[in-house]
Amino acid sequence: MCLYSGGLDSFAGLAARISDQPKHHYLCLSVTPNHRQRQRQREQLALLHKELDTKITHIPVRYCLRDAEKHPQEPTRRTRGFLFGIIGGVTALKAGSSTLHLYENGVGAINLPLDGSQIGIDNSRSVHPITLRLLSRLLSLLGGQEFVINNECLHLTKAEMCRHSAVKRVSSEIAHTFSCDGFPVRRHKFAQCGFCTSCILRRQALEAASLADADGGDYGCDLRQEGPFQPHHLRGLRAMNYQSTRLLNALIAPNAWTALCMEFPELRRVAEALTTDSAATHVRNQLVHLYEQHVREWNSFSALKHLQQHSPIPVSTCVV
Numbered sequence: 001m002c003l004y005s006g007g008l009d010s011f012a013g014l015a016a017r018i019s020d021q022p023k024h025h026y027l028c029l030s031v032t033p034n035h036r037q038r039q040r041q042r043e044q045l046a047l048l049h050k051e052l053d054t055k056i057t058h059i060p061v062r063y064c065l066r067d068a069e070k071h072p073q074e075p076t077r078r079t080r081g082f083l084f085g086i087i088g089g090v091t092a093l094k095a096g097s098s099t100l101h102l103y104e105n106g107v108g109a110i111n112l113p114l115d116g117s118q119i120g121i122d123n124s125r126s127v128h129p130i131t132l133r134l135l136s137r138l139l140s141l142l143g144g145q146e147f148v149i150n151n152e153c154l155h156l157t158k159a160e161m162c163r164h165s166a167v168k169r170v171s172s173e174i175a176h177t178f179s180c181d182g183f184p185v186r187r188h189k190f191a192q193c194g195f196c197t198s199c200i201l202r203r204q205a206l207e208a209a210s211l212a213d214a215d216g217g218d219y220g221c222d223l224r225q226e227g228p229f230q231p232h233h234l235r236g237l238r239a240m241n242y243q244s245t246r247l248l249n250a251l252i253a254p255n256a257w258t259a260l261c262m263e264f265p266e267l268r269r270v271a272e273a274l275t276t277d278s279a280a281t282h283v284r285n286q287l288v289h290l291y292e293q294h295v296r297e298w299n300s301f302s303a304l305k306h307l308q309q310h311s312p313i314p315v316s317t318c319v320v
Contacts, residue, residue, distance in 0.1 A: 001092040002101040003084060004028035004058075006041040008177040008202055011048075011170075012161040013103020013153050018052045019166030025055040029091050031084045033064050036191075040176050047173045052166065061087055081126020082135070085149060089139035093147065100139075100149045102127060105158040106290045108201065109151055112264045114239035127151060130273045154274075155286045158205035159297045168211070175216030194219030195229075197236040200303070208297040223303040234306055241307060244298045247291050257284045260291065 002017075004010050018026065030041045038060050049056045063083065065073075085100075092100045104127045111124055125131050132149045139147040153161055161167070167174075179202035180192035192199055203224060206212050212224070221233050246263050253259035261268050267287060274283045 001027045001029065001088070001095055001097045001099070002103070003088045004030050004041060004045070006030065006032075006037055006044060006178060008174065008179050008205070009105055009108070009153065009158060009161060010103050011044055011173070011177045012158075012164065012167045015048055015052065015166040015170055016161065016164040017101070017103075017152060018048060018054045019164065019169075022052065022054050025057070027057050027059060027092075027095060027097075029059045029061065029088050031061045031063055031087050033062065037178070038062075040178065043176055044173050047170055051170050059091065061091075063087075078124065078126075081124065081131065084126070085132070085135045086139070089135065089147060089149065090142070093139065093143040093145075098145060098147055100147075102149065102151050103153050103161070104151055105156055105161055105205075106154045106287075107157055107294050108198075109154055110267075110270055112243065112266065114197065114243045129154065129270055133273050155290055157208075157290065157294050157297060158201055159208035160293065162205055162209035162211055167209075171211055171214040174206070174211060174214040175218070190220035191218045192220070194221035194223060195233045195236055197240055200236050200240060203303070204298060204301040207301060223306060227306050229306060237303060238307060240298070241304060244295050248295050248299075251288070251292055251295060256288050256292075260288065 002010075002014060004014065014026070014028070018024075028041075028045055030038065032038050032041070041060065042058060045056050045058050048054070065071075088100045088102075092098075109127045109129065111128065129151070132151060136147055136149045139149070178192060179198045180194075181196040181198045182193055194203075199219065200223065203212070203215065206215050207224070221229065223229070223233070223237065247260070250256060250259035250263045271280065271283050271287060
Protein backbone atom coordinates (compact mmCIF):
# COMPACT_ATOMS: atom_id res chain seq x y z
CA MET A 1 0.00 0.00 0.00
CA CYS A 2 1.38 3.42 -0.90
CA LEU A 3 0.27 7.03 -0.97
CA TYR A 4 0.24 8.26 -4.56
CA SER A 5 -0.08 11.99 -5.22
CA GLY A 6 0.65 12.09 -8.94
CA GLY A 7 3.67 14.31 -8.34
CA LEU A 8 7.09 13.64 -9.79
CA ASP A 9 8.43 12.06 -6.58
CA SER A 10 5.58 9.60 -6.17
CA PHE A 11 5.77 8.67 -9.86
CA ALA A 12 9.55 8.17 -9.84
CA GLY A 13 9.58 6.40 -6.47
CA LEU A 14 6.80 3.99 -7.42
CA ALA A 15 8.40 3.26 -10.79
CA ALA A 16 11.68 2.39 -9.08
CA ARG A 17 10.00 0.15 -6.50
CA ILE A 18 7.99 -1.69 -9.15
CA SER A 19 11.14 -2.24 -11.18
CA ASP A 20 12.94 -3.65 -8.14
CA GLN A 21 9.95 -5.79 -7.02
CA PRO A 22 7.75 -6.38 -10.11
CA LYS A 23 5.80 -9.37 -8.79
CA HIS A 24 3.95 -7.45 -6.09
CA HIS A 25 0.39 -6.14 -6.30
CA TYR A 26 0.53 -2.38 -5.67
CA LEU A 27 -2.36 -0.61 -3.96
CA CYS A 28 -2.03 3.11 -4.66
CA LEU A 29 -4.13 5.48 -2.57
CA SER A 30 -4.71 9.02 -3.83
CA VAL A 31 -6.39 11.69 -1.72
CA THR A 32 -7.35 14.55 -3.99
CA PRO A 33 -9.84 17.41 -4.17
CA ASN A 34 -10.27 17.78 -7.93
CA HIS A 35 -10.92 15.84 -11.13
CA ARG A 36 -7.82 17.13 -12.92
CA GLN A 37 -5.49 15.56 -10.39
CA ARG A 38 -7.43 12.28 -10.36
CA GLN A 39 -7.31 12.07 -14.14
CA ARG A 40 -3.54 12.58 -14.24
CA GLN A 41 -3.06 10.02 -11.48
CA ARG A 42 -5.08 7.44 -13.42
CA GLU A 43 -3.07 8.09 -16.59
CA GLN A 44 0.26 7.76 -14.78
CA LEU A 45 -0.67 4.51 -13.07
CA ALA A 46 -2.04 3.07 -16.29
CA LEU A 47 1.31 3.72 -17.98
CA LEU A 48 3.26 2.18 -15.08
CA HIS A 49 1.01 -0.89 -15.26
CA LYS A 50 1.55 -1.23 -18.99
CA GLU A 51 5.26 -0.44 -19.29
CA LEU A 52 6.49 -2.13 -16.11
CA ASP A 53 4.13 -5.12 -16.39
CA THR A 54 2.81 -5.19 -12.85
CA LYS A 55 -0.55 -5.24 -11.09
CA ILE A 56 -1.72 -1.85 -9.79
CA THR A 57 -4.99 -0.98 -8.10
CA HIS A 58 -5.79 2.72 -7.81
CA ILE A 59 -7.87 3.79 -4.80
CA PRO A 60 -8.92 7.45 -5.26
CA VAL A 61 -10.40 9.23 -2.25
CA ARG A 62 -12.05 12.59 -2.87
CA TYR A 63 -12.06 15.22 -0.16
CA CYS A 64 -13.34 18.77 0.12
CA LEU A 65 -14.34 21.40 2.65
CA ARG A 66 -18.10 21.32 3.03
CA ASP A 67 -19.73 24.73 2.47
CA ALA A 68 -16.23 26.18 2.12
CA GLU A 69 -17.50 29.32 0.41
CA LYS A 70 -19.53 30.22 3.49
CA HIS A 71 -16.60 30.36 5.91
CA PRO A 72 -13.23 32.13 6.15
CA GLN A 73 -10.41 29.91 4.88
CA GLU A 74 -7.12 29.07 6.54
CA PRO A 75 -4.80 29.52 3.54
CA THR A 76 -1.81 27.31 4.42
CA ARG A 77 -3.73 23.99 4.35
CA ARG A 78 -1.02 22.58 6.61
CA THR A 79 -3.39 19.93 7.99
CA ARG A 80 -3.58 18.21 4.60
CA GLY A 81 -0.53 16.09 5.39
CA PHE A 82 -2.18 14.83 8.57
CA LEU A 83 -5.40 14.09 6.66
CA PHE A 84 -3.57 12.20 3.89
CA GLY A 85 -1.52 10.19 6.38
CA ILE A 86 -4.53 9.19 8.45
CA ILE A 87 -6.62 8.20 5.41
CA GLY A 88 -3.68 6.26 3.99
CA GLY A 89 -2.96 4.54 7.28
CA VAL A 90 -6.57 3.55 7.94
CA THR A 91 -6.91 2.24 4.38
CA ALA A 92 -3.73 0.20 4.74
CA LEU A 93 -4.94 -1.26 8.03
CA LYS A 94 -8.27 -2.22 6.45
CA ALA A 95 -6.35 -3.88 3.61
CA GLY A 96 -4.41 -5.95 6.15
CA SER A 97 -1.11 -4.12 5.77
CA SER A 98 1.11 -2.95 8.62
CA THR A 99 3.06 -0.49 6.46
CA LEU A 100 2.17 2.53 4.35
CA HIS A 101 4.84 3.49 1.85
CA LEU A 102 5.39 6.93 0.35
CA TYR A 103 8.01 8.40 -1.95
CA GLU A 104 9.42 11.86 -1.21
CA ASN A 105 12.98 13.03 -1.77
CA GLY A 106 14.93 13.71 1.42
CA VAL A 107 15.59 17.38 0.77
CA GLY A 108 11.86 18.04 0.33
CA ALA A 109 10.80 15.78 3.20
CA ILE A 110 13.11 17.36 5.78
CA ASN A 111 12.50 20.78 4.22
CA LEU A 112 15.13 22.89 5.94
CA PRO A 113 14.29 26.62 5.99
CA LEU A 114 15.47 28.48 2.91
CA ASP A 115 16.05 31.78 4.68
CA GLY A 116 15.30 33.59 7.93
CA SER A 117 11.86 34.71 6.77
CA GLN A 118 10.44 31.17 7.05
CA ILE A 119 9.05 30.33 10.47
CA GLY A 120 6.37 28.00 11.81
CA ILE A 121 3.76 27.07 9.23
CA ASP A 122 5.85 28.59 6.42
CA ASN A 123 7.71 25.27 6.28
CA SER A 124 5.63 22.20 5.44
CA ARG A 125 6.25 19.21 7.70
CA SER A 126 3.70 16.81 6.18
CA VAL A 127 6.24 14.04 5.39
CA HIS A 128 8.97 15.10 7.79
CA PRO A 129 10.60 12.09 9.53
CA ILE A 130 9.33 13.21 12.93
CA THR A 131 5.80 13.69 11.57
CA LEU A 132 5.81 10.20 10.06
CA ARG A 133 7.07 8.70 13.31
CA LEU A 134 4.30 10.39 15.32
CA LEU A 135 1.63 9.42 12.78
CA SER A 136 2.90 5.84 12.88
CA ARG A 137 2.45 5.80 16.65
CA LEU A 138 -1.07 7.20 16.38
CA LEU A 139 -2.08 4.65 13.74
CA SER A 140 -0.55 1.85 15.82
CA LEU A 141 -2.81 2.86 18.70
CA LEU A 142 -5.84 3.14 16.43
CA GLY A 143 -5.22 -0.23 14.79
CA GLY A 144 -4.11 -2.10 17.89
CA GLN A 145 -0.96 -3.31 16.10
CA GLU A 146 2.45 -2.04 15.10
CA PHE A 147 2.11 0.27 12.09
CA VAL A 148 4.79 2.17 10.16
CA ILE A 149 4.67 4.93 7.56
CA ASN A 150 7.86 4.53 5.56
CA ASN A 151 9.40 7.11 3.24
CA GLU A 152 11.39 4.93 0.85
CA CYS A 153 13.39 7.83 -0.59
CA LEU A 154 14.45 9.81 2.47
CA HIS A 155 18.15 9.54 1.67
CA LEU A 156 17.83 10.38 -2.03
CA THR A 157 17.69 13.73 -3.79
CA LYS A 158 14.92 14.31 -6.33
CA ALA A 159 17.47 13.98 -9.14
CA GLU A 160 18.72 10.66 -7.78
CA MET A 161 15.15 9.37 -7.75
CA CYS A 162 14.74 10.43 -11.38
CA ARG A 163 17.98 8.75 -12.48
CA HIS A 164 16.60 5.27 -11.83
CA SER A 165 16.49 3.23 -15.03
CA ALA A 166 12.76 2.54 -14.57
CA VAL A 167 12.01 6.28 -14.57
CA LYS A 168 13.84 6.72 -17.84
CA ARG A 169 11.80 3.83 -19.23
CA VAL A 170 8.51 5.59 -18.44
CA SER A 171 9.78 9.14 -19.03
CA SER A 172 7.02 9.82 -21.58
CA GLU A 173 4.65 10.34 -18.64
CA ILE A 174 6.86 12.78 -16.70
CA ALA A 175 5.20 15.75 -18.41
CA HIS A 176 1.88 14.70 -16.86
CA THR A 177 3.19 14.66 -13.29
CA PHE A 178 2.76 17.84 -11.25
CA SER A 179 4.86 19.52 -8.59
CA CYS A 180 3.62 23.11 -8.29
CA ASP A 181 2.55 24.37 -4.85
CA GLY A 182 -0.57 25.81 -6.47
CA PHE A 183 -1.45 23.05 -8.94
CA PRO A 184 -3.56 23.50 -10.92
CA VAL A 185 -2.76 27.16 -11.50
CA ARG A 186 -5.90 28.55 -13.11
CA ARG A 187 -4.34 31.48 -14.94
CA HIS A 188 -3.37 31.83 -18.57
CA LYS A 189 -4.09 28.13 -19.21
CA PHE A 190 -0.94 26.95 -17.43
CA ALA A 191 -1.17 24.26 -14.74
CA GLN A 192 2.12 25.07 -12.95
CA CYS A 193 3.56 28.46 -12.05
CA GLY A 194 7.21 27.62 -12.74
CA PHE A 195 8.73 29.86 -10.05
CA CYS A 196 7.61 28.43 -6.69
CA THR A 197 10.29 26.43 -4.90
CA SER A 198 8.58 23.13 -5.73
CA CYS A 199 8.57 23.91 -9.45
CA ILE A 200 12.21 25.02 -9.27
CA LEU A 201 13.35 21.84 -7.48
CA ARG A 202 11.46 19.77 -10.04
CA ARG A 203 13.14 21.47 -12.99
CA GLN A 204 16.58 21.36 -11.36
CA ALA A 205 16.18 17.63 -10.63
CA LEU A 206 15.06 16.71 -14.13
CA GLU A 207 17.94 18.68 -15.58
CA ALA A 208 20.44 16.97 -13.26
CA ALA A 209 18.95 13.57 -14.21
CA SER A 210 19.26 14.36 -17.95
CA LEU A 211 15.47 14.27 -18.29
CA ALA A 212 14.77 17.96 -18.90
CA ASP A 213 13.49 17.20 -22.41
CA ALA A 214 10.88 14.84 -20.95
CA ASP A 215 9.26 17.67 -19.01
CA GLY A 216 6.35 19.57 -20.52
CA GLY A 217 5.95 23.27 -21.25
CA ASP A 218 3.16 23.54 -18.70
CA TYR A 219 4.72 26.49 -16.84
CA GLY A 220 3.50 30.06 -16.71
CA CYS A 221 7.07 31.16 -16.13
CA ASP A 222 9.94 29.15 -17.60
CA LEU A 223 13.18 29.84 -15.72
CA ARG A 224 15.10 27.61 -18.12
CA GLN A 225 14.55 30.15 -20.87
CA GLU A 226 16.72 33.21 -21.33
CA GLY A 227 14.56 35.79 -19.50
CA PRO A 228 14.97 38.43 -18.12
CA PHE A 229 12.36 37.98 -15.35
CA GLN A 230 10.44 40.03 -12.85
CA PRO A 231 12.02 40.13 -9.35
CA HIS A 232 9.23 38.08 -7.77
CA HIS A 233 9.79 35.31 -10.31
CA LEU A 234 13.35 34.94 -9.00
CA ARG A 235 12.51 35.11 -5.29
CA GLY A 236 12.30 31.33 -4.82
CA LEU A 237 15.44 30.75 -6.88
CA ARG A 238 17.36 33.26 -4.74
CA ALA A 239 16.15 31.69 -1.50
CA MET A 240 17.08 28.18 -2.63
CA ASN A 241 20.50 29.37 -3.76
CA TYR A 242 21.05 31.09 -0.41
CA GLN A 243 20.23 27.82 1.37
CA SER A 244 22.62 25.92 -0.91
CA THR A 245 25.40 28.38 -0.06
CA ARG A 246 24.79 27.87 3.66
CA LEU A 247 24.84 24.09 3.18
CA LEU A 248 28.08 24.26 1.19
CA ASN A 249 29.82 26.40 3.82
CA ALA A 250 28.88 23.83 6.47
CA LEU A 251 29.82 20.82 4.36
CA ILE A 252 33.36 22.05 3.68
CA ALA A 253 34.02 22.57 7.41
CA PRO A 254 36.38 20.12 9.17
CA ASN A 255 33.40 18.49 10.92
CA ALA A 256 30.56 18.68 8.42
CA TRP A 257 27.87 17.25 10.70
CA THR A 258 28.58 19.65 13.55
CA ALA A 259 28.68 22.59 11.14
CA LEU A 260 25.39 21.52 9.54
CA CYS A 261 23.71 21.37 12.93
CA MET A 262 25.07 24.79 13.87
CA GLU A 263 23.57 26.23 10.68
CA PHE A 264 20.37 24.14 10.77
CA PRO A 265 19.75 23.04 14.40
CA GLU A 266 16.61 21.09 13.43
CA LEU A 267 18.84 18.46 11.80
CA ARG A 268 19.73 17.11 15.25
CA ARG A 269 16.09 16.22 15.90
CA VAL A 270 15.87 14.58 12.48
CA ALA A 271 18.89 12.42 13.26
CA GLU A 272 17.46 11.47 16.66
CA ALA A 273 14.17 10.44 15.03
CA LEU A 274 15.99 8.23 12.54
CA THR A 275 18.37 6.56 14.99
CA THR A 276 15.82 4.04 16.29
CA ASP A 277 17.22 1.08 14.37
CA SER A 278 20.50 2.49 13.09
CA ALA A 279 23.75 3.65 14.59
CA ALA A 280 23.85 7.41 15.15
CA THR A 281 27.04 7.82 13.11
CA HIS A 282 25.50 6.01 10.13
CA VAL A 283 22.39 8.23 10.22
CA ARG A 284 24.48 11.39 10.38
CA ASN A 285 26.67 10.25 7.49
CA GLN A 286 23.57 9.55 5.39
CA LEU A 287 22.25 13.06 6.03
CA VAL A 288 25.61 14.64 5.24
CA HIS A 289 25.75 12.67 1.98
CA LEU A 290 22.20 13.75 1.08
CA TYR A 291 23.06 17.43 1.31
CA GLU A 292 26.44 17.01 -0.37
CA GLN A 293 24.66 15.45 -3.34
CA HIS A 294 21.99 18.17 -3.35
CA VAL A 295 24.57 20.97 -3.40
CA ARG A 296 26.50 19.34 -6.25
CA GLU A 297 23.34 19.01 -8.32
CA TRP A 298 22.09 22.48 -7.46
CA ASN A 299 25.30 24.23 -8.48
CA SER A 300 24.97 22.91 -12.03
CA PHE A 301 21.39 24.22 -12.50
CA SER A 302 21.17 26.32 -15.66
CA ALA A 303 18.66 28.81 -14.19
CA LEU A 304 21.23 30.15 -11.70
CA LYS A 305 22.54 32.46 -14.39
CA HIS A 306 19.40 34.58 -13.96
CA LEU A 307 20.45 35.64 -10.47
CA GLN A 308 22.98 38.00 -12.03
CA GLN A 309 20.40 40.01 -13.93
CA HIS A 310 18.09 42.71 -12.62
CA SER A 311 16.49 44.17 -15.73
CA PRO A 312 12.65 44.22 -15.96
CA ILE A 313 10.78 41.82 -18.18
CA PRO A 314 8.02 42.47 -20.70
CA VAL A 315 4.67 41.16 -19.49
CA SER A 316 4.33 38.81 -22.44
CA THR A 317 7.44 36.79 -21.56
CA CYS A 318 6.21 35.48 -18.21
CA VAL A 319 2.47 35.16 -17.78
CA VAL A 320 1.90 34.10 -14.15
